[in-house]
Amino acid sequence: MLDAALADTVRKFPVDIQPFRDMIEGMRTDLVKSRYETFDELYLYCYYVAGTVGLMSVPVMGIAPQSKATTESVYNAALALGIANQLTNILRDVGEDARRGRIYLPRDELAQFGLCEDDIFAGIVTDKWRAFMKDQIKRARMFFDEAEKGVVELDKDSRWPVWASLILYRQILDSIEVNDYDNFTKRAYVGKFKKLLSLPVAYGRALVHPSQTPVLAKKAHS
Numbered sequence: 001m002l003d004a005a006l007a008d009t010v011r012k013f014p015v016d017i018q019p020f021r022d023m024i025e026g027m028r029t030d031l032v033k034s035r036y037e038t039f040d041e042l043y044l045y046c047y048y049v050a051g052t053v054g055l056m057s058v059p060v061m062g063i064a065p066q067s068k069a070t071t072e073s074v075y076n077a078a079l080a081l082g083i084a085n086q087l088t089n090i091l092r093d094v095g096e097d098a099r100r101g102r103i104y105l106p107r108d109e110l111a112q113f114g115l116c117e118d119d120i121f122a123g124i125v126t127d128k129w130r131a132f133m134k135d136q137i138k139r140a141r142m143f144f145d146e147a148e149k150g151v152v153e154l155d156k157d158s159r160w161p162v163w164a165s166l167i168l169y170r171q172i173l174d175s176i177e178v179n180d181y182d183n184f185t186k187r188a189y190v191g192k193f194k195k196l197l198s199l200p201v202a203y204g205r206a207l208v209h210p211s212q213t214p215v216l217a218k219k220a221h222s
């Protein structure tokens, strides 16, 4: 059934095979790897399992005909949204992942804040942990900011759902802050009311089309 849907999509849209290969590679890696030394390593994992989804989505969602942005810049934004979502997921699930013996956080950055993997398994919110989390949240927000630049360039019908998902997912980061960075025992989530409120906000943003915004990046040939 899933294969039929995928085959149909591939027939209708010019999707590249590479992100699919990369995603499988990421899943394979995840079976054997449960620690990350640096952010570069973690970024690669995020690319494999989520950035790839962003890249796969662009040909299906379509770029607005009036967009003057380069194709590359739109793909970069889509990649950034995948990374932002996955980083958010990781920050939300620190406790849950630790209970499965996994730490999706850069070991060198933990060390910079005087933390090690035992602190993750102990799961106690300290000032060191808060400072570390503030830094991680700041970086995840930067990826959301990067992604925002591309949403406006998408086809009219795709903008609303993408804005909605971006706004909703980014609010999970706010919720981690509201929980005073306790992502060991509390699951950060966005309440029903906030979710509903995000829809008209997203709709409003989706009305803005490419020609109304500064050009993301000039086309090489224009």
Ligand SMILES: CC(C)=CCC/C(C)=C/CC/C(C)=C/CC/C(C)=C/COP(=O)(O)OP(=O)(O)O
Residues within 6 Å of the ligand: 049, 050, 051, 053, 054, 055, 057, 058, 074, 075, 077, 078, 079, 081, 082, 085, 086, 089, 147, 148, 150, 151, 154, 162
């Ligand atoms: C911004 C532009 C130009 C286009 C949009 C491109 C898109 C749709 C990007 C989003 C890509 C996306 C939805 C990535 C998935 C990220 C994610 C949170 C994956 C994790 O999912 P699960 O693994 O099911 O979550 P759990 O770990 O909670 O089970």
